[in-house]
Amino acid sequence: MQVKILSARFDIEDAHKIEVAKEHGAYATLDKVFSMEPAEVIEEVKNSGLRGRGGAGFPTGLKWSFLPKGIDKPVYLAVNSDESEPATFKDRYILVRDPHMLIEGIIICCYAIRSNHAYIYIRGEYTTQVKALQAAIDEAYAAGYLGNTVDGKDYAVDITVHRGAGAYVCGEETALLESIEGKKGQPRSKPPFPAVEGLYGCPTIINNVQSIASLPFIITNGADAYKAYGTEKSPGTHLFGISGLVEKPGMYELPLGLPILEVIEKVAGGVKGGKKLKGVIPGGSSTPVLTPEEAKTVTLDYESMAEHKTMFGSGGIVVLDEDVDVVKLVKNLIDFYHHESCGQCTPCREGLGWMLKIVKKILSGNGTIDDVNLLRELCDNIEMKTVCVLSAACTMPVRAFLDKFRHEFEAYVQ
């Protein structure tokens, strides 16, 4: 089931070094890119059907086309490498094992959107990754792939690596921009959208690492070659991080559209110790859980997830076995999102702390059924009332756990 598109060079020794990467095809697509018009590059990416790999799944080429035409401000590319969603561990592989794929993708994107400066916003905890990435960028400058000319072409691309300071919310694209600008990482109200008014007030495109890293393959092999993988509406491949109680947790590149249970069984070796499956979190901690019954009909693509009232997210699949205590899990979830709330909007700032205290009370054995009902009601009261979706990233999975595993909460309050 596994494929090697993005991960083609992952297992090659020293592929993070430019000479090894070049031997295996890195930067080979630049001649072709610069022979195309920027609009043609955008069109090719649109045709490939590539969707944003950060979690929202917004079509990448379409996002680029929102840039205003004919303005005299610089355009920026911000590459989102904050990768902070619990259970998500895909971009880190690209950063360490094949950073030149990302750099090549950045050059392609910058050319397409007429940008000369890309920022890579990398989470502060990624110390190994930032070293590998910066070393690769230094190599690329030395080899003439970055700077005032790119591979001898009259086009300038500079890359600045900006390290975050450990805030989940800075993965939200406008909080990310605030953070790069040196301000407190808090999401901005939209509109204006970043494509119109982003970094330093200039038009800015923000893309996930994996989205950008997918570009060299698409340009080299064409949109059709990319669309050969995946489904019609969710084409391509994805780096899935499978974790939790499975025999073989890890990062696997798979085409989209595969049945989720089959992937857990065949790729990840099934539930650990042969135990029964209790549920699957399909795409990172913020996506609503699937019961084993629901999971039977779910395939790993945006449409199937939406049909099952959950989300494809970041491809971080978490497997829960029959022994998992859902109430404790929910406590962990709320604890994380409460800790990471930027504190800007009232509902998120005050509400998540309240939810945390309620679930702790339930866990302590002092809760009542009213507390369970209040917890459930607060999910509705908080969600979608805020500037960004951080609060929803907490309330959506909590609501799903409460609705699908209510008996476990009730057991604590009886």
Add this chain to the structure above:
Amino acid sequence: MADMVKLSVNGQEVEVESGKNLIDALGAVGIEIPHLCYHPALGADGNCRMCLVGIEDGRPPLVPACKTPAQEGMKVQLDTDKIKKIQRDIMELELINHPIDCPICDQAGECSLQDYYMQYDGQTSRMNVPQVLKGKKLDFGCGVIHDQERCVLCARCVRFTRQVTKTGELGIVNRTDAARVNIFPGRPLDNRYALNVVDLCPVGAMTSKDFRFKQRVWFLSKDKGICHGCSKGCNIFIDHNREKYKDDIIYRFRPRLNEQVNGYFICDEGRMTYKKENDGRITQAKANGDNCSNEKAVQSLKEALGHASKPAFLVSPNCSMEQIVAVKKLASQHSATVSGFSDGYIKPGDGDDFLIQDDKSANRAGLELLGIDLSKATFDALVEATDLLIVFDNDLSMSLDEAALSALAGKTKIAVVGAYDSPLVGQATFVYPVASYSEYSGTVVNADKVVQTFDTAVVKNDPLEDIVAVAGLLGGEISDNNQAWKEIKVSVEALKDVEPEMIPEQGLALTVDEGSDDAA
């Protein structure tokens, strides 16, 4: 006239100003949208979420009114169950970690949380887990005391120090429900407008050290006034109260919106000038050097004036237009000259480019309009020749040092007809206490030539006469404001067609820059 757009609110069509956000646009036609963080002087921040409104067929269908401009054809929903529930839910979340200590909170009675609870919430608390505890009674400097637990993190105070004073002493530290407003360690508020954060704060998180625990605000009478602390003429509320068995006392000044003069703010020094209205007033009348009743004092002074061979008159740049013309008329009846010498009221370099002016008097422009000579030379010549100098509320000790003051007292008899105690009073033969500007009505002209009127705010148990009436008691032909205005219209070209009631709330900006030539 601004462009107008038609939109519907709860199905009813209204016409509002285009381009304004929904809070301001609908507020102007009497439709209230609850909000905590938005303030017209600070712009929209969008953090409180209290102003979320529905837009029928809108994308998105739920928007913060503070960030949404009024547009033609918009269908705004304020009374749907969904919006009412959101308002109730947001209020519940605002209050879960709030101490609800209204009985000991100075903001009680003028608190948005209290008002909104009654209007939009009203439910019993469901908070049965421990609240978040934060810092209390933190001294932020400049007389500002902060309570982090009462704070709703609207950031108005933070934005004020960043956008208005540009001093940036305040910030919000920490995230999530540990977020709180704070100063940098050892770097308290340090600007001349800091107390405005107390007014800006929609809740009781920012309180004034000076006002804390002094009065419940619902006992205060809130009357309009004009600050006499400098020549800006900032519009204020004079908040005062007569407690049982006591006299009417002013407890605080607050800024009153006037876009043409001071906007939403006043300076801290001006705000504190209320103390001068309560304390440091002249309380004892004197005649011929001896204490006496007020009636005796004015009678004796009238007699002295009648006997004086060459009386001289000195008015204050704080006197109202009416007072100045009344004194001027009285002087002319005695063929005497009126001086407005008051160099000491000007503190060169003290002003700034916002509100504070160098000139610490309220009506110097009025003196100039009425042709009063402000020069020291004229004053000196006057003093040289006179045997009775009647000083109307002018604190000469600001302009003359002690020796010069004593020398003056040695040369001539001094009569003080004034409100405030000063070293001059000790040198005076006649003293007659009069009303201060919080106790009389009148007209002043500020440094930008904006004419503003004000009414009596405070009525003392034993009201004192206004200088206009005193001029009458001393035999002057003008003894009330109506007579005075007739004279003002004759004397000032720019006001020849103006009646006091024609002067708008925002003041009357004089286009003819009269009298500027004889500025001191």
